[in-house]
Amino acid sequence: MDNWKKTITSKKGIILLVTFLLFVLSIYFYGRYAGIFLMFSLLVFGALSFFWKEREIKILTLVCMVVLAVINIGINPMKFGIDFSGGTRIPVILEHPVDSATMEELVDTIKKRASVLGLSEVKVSAIGDSEINIEVPSDNQEQILFIEEVLSKQGVYEGIVDGKVAIIGEDILPGSVQPLAAQYLSGSADWGVSFSITSKSAKYFSEVVYGKANYPLYMFLDRPKNAIIILSYDELSITAQKEHSIDDLVDACNDALKHENNDLKLYLLEEIDINSSLVPYDNKTKALISEDSPDWLVNYLSENGFIITFINKEAISPSFTQGATLPSIIEWDGVGLLSAPRLSKSITEGSISTYYSISGPAQGEGAQKTKDAQENVKRITSVLKGGALPVKITLGSKTVLPPQLGMEFLRLSLIGIAASLLIISIMIGIRYMKKKLIIPVVIISISELIILISILGSFTIDLAAMAGIIAAIGVGVDAQIVITDEILKKQSIELQEKLENAFKIIKINVIVAIVAMLPLLFSGMVEIIGFSISTILGALLGYLLSRPAYAAIVRDIAEH
């Protein structure tokens, strides 16, 4: 007992406590990154347990880790894969592996298109360098078909000038979209993209843009039809210059939303009169609102018969040009407005041409400028190609799971975990015939389990991960058996040496076990990655924390 008191009040004990509190604060305030914090804390506590030889410290580090894991389970909801929560998973396979920048762009494009189409609850995540996973927490067939359609088809491109559709995606020759060579760039332009349009559409285009020099060409991808959009003052003016009035901003928005046969109407949240009713055009009219909208607005709109579409915080606000006397919009993801280049005078004078280019200045200096120019080229190219992804994709095998079934699976799996813990404890009891040994084995196994579930649950527990967790119970005990057998040996060597012998074996075992699973972790096989993560984490966790702690506990028992 004295030892414990001394350890806890020692410098090391205090450092441990402070570290622990810091981690508690981190997972409380940054719940989104709880999994990362927990993994990091595993390494930190593991290192402390490795360098500080006091056995009280070794036990304390494990206790800290378990308490941290329990706190995390308490304050941050555990995430389960659609196998347990119900829903649909669609893996997307890329034609060839891509670098991380392209991957980011791909995930972003898919997310953007999904959110413009009102599917913001869709989870898009990159797995490895050649696969993307899309999960929808719903088994609604219509919605799934819609997503598949969105993914396998191009977006609908519309170029709108002064409310009239000047050009549509079909008019652009798909093979003609390419970056403009530097020598053709004029004036202040740092980048450019050229394209050709069909001769039929060329005539129409020249008529629409006639006399509209310097008007913006609003380039939309999947512009919502039959919809209204509601912004708060804050959302409207987030990128606006201070001197521009709300009215000016609204005018700029309306200019961008104008369309010859389906206007997108803008309403301001603060000006909505809850006592009068806002009438939808028909029973399919959508209301685009921020995901942060107040409840009363949601209720009000649905009572009035709108179909509500939540838009990401980042996408709902329009981006205004900087430094102009009157505001105008250059980008507005929430309504699919991706770019707004201005028409140069020469193409608005009535001549008919099939060849056009879009160019503009880049931000920044030096390398930053080159990068910005390249990004602009990429973006415009993608928009002109109808949001075509930079790599060809194939949709993988779709999995659908009803939620009730998922709950049942989860319940049975938890019973399975308990059952295997119980049977293994009984087996250890029979094997060693020592009650004192069973208790630490069970306690350590439960601790490992709690930490493992807490970490994995911060990311996602799917079927494969759950199988890995159950497997980890069986594997986790192994090292404890090695330690116990060494300690109980009737050899005349020191206890310390026996422990070192055991740890040598365990170290190699853990390294080999991790190395055998590592290639799977990086293979990008979404379906089974959870299994390799939980197996690797289980091994790591045991090696860094539970095994030293177990050795410390058992040594007490062996000595007495």
Add this chain to the structure above:
Amino acid sequence: MISIPNIYKGNYILLSIPALILILLSAYFIFITPQIKMGVDFNGGMLISLSLDNQVDPVSLQDALKNEGYDASVKVFDTAVGLKAEIEIPQGENIIFADNLKNNFDELLEETASLEAISAMDESYVPEYKIKRAELDKTANELFAIAGISNDSAQIENLNVLRKTFLSAYSKVYKDYETTVSKTIQQYASYSSISIQSVSPRLSTHFIDSAVNVVIIAAILSTVLVFFFFRNIVPSFAVMLGAFCDIVLALGAMAFFQIPLTLPSFAALLLLIGYSLDTDILLTMRMLKRKGDPKEKAFDAMKTGITMTFTGIIAFLVLFILSIMTNIPTYYEISAVALAGLFGDLLATWGINAVILLKYLEKKEKDVKQNG
């Protein structure tokens, strides 16, 4: 402690006989008959899972599907979450054909599109464009024929429109196939929910490629590690042989019990590499790095090792029982393969690896005596 007699006293070489026999049998099962069954992940095709409303005779449903032209295999399970049926259907000819056409079309479209753009600027390219375009039309029309669409590609002048039409025809082929299959099933069974997992030929090739890479890298890494740790040819070789035999036994069991090779069972095989190396390493460390009678050390290691393996067996047995209760294929494939491998590990480690090490140590002792 329970006391068991030391099995390594006496002629321990005999211990390797059961392992060797089973390995030969496994090789027979794997390569001759019944061979390893490829699951839908690696083979492509469709896996349809149904929640049935009432009992269905699997044989008659299978026959009914065969009569409709689907080479299906049907299984019915009574699980804790209701009656379930699993129907596996190999990839339809139309699907394979459509997939090939799509690959061709994608390539041709790119070439045609750039020729179109060039010929819009320079008329001398028009003939070349027309030739490519005709090729493209031919491919597209073939797919339209399969999809049962009366479109003529040559009539669709705009390439963007052609691409759209082609893609919807392509997904129609897939959807049609799925609908006809599910319609046929509907005639013979009533169900409350259906989920269709379909793996295209492209995707299954992708899975096979990744799996082969993973196996090769895992094997190389663990071999290098083992040799690094022991720095001694014979024991390292014995450890790797032990793990290898274990995998062969697991594969043999997969062939014999017809556990399909899928992504989950593949993951279980990888786990087995690590798991069987565990006991092999324990044995080798105890035998090489410590003093004492080799037979005693081998027996001591065996006691620890078998306890370890049994805890693993218990965990996977629980998973196996869960899989039977819930009919979750992921659980079944992982646990069945792991169980087979763990039993195999008992034979491979204590029947083969231990025997090689004992022989090696005996020979070394003899050499020392002769030289001394």
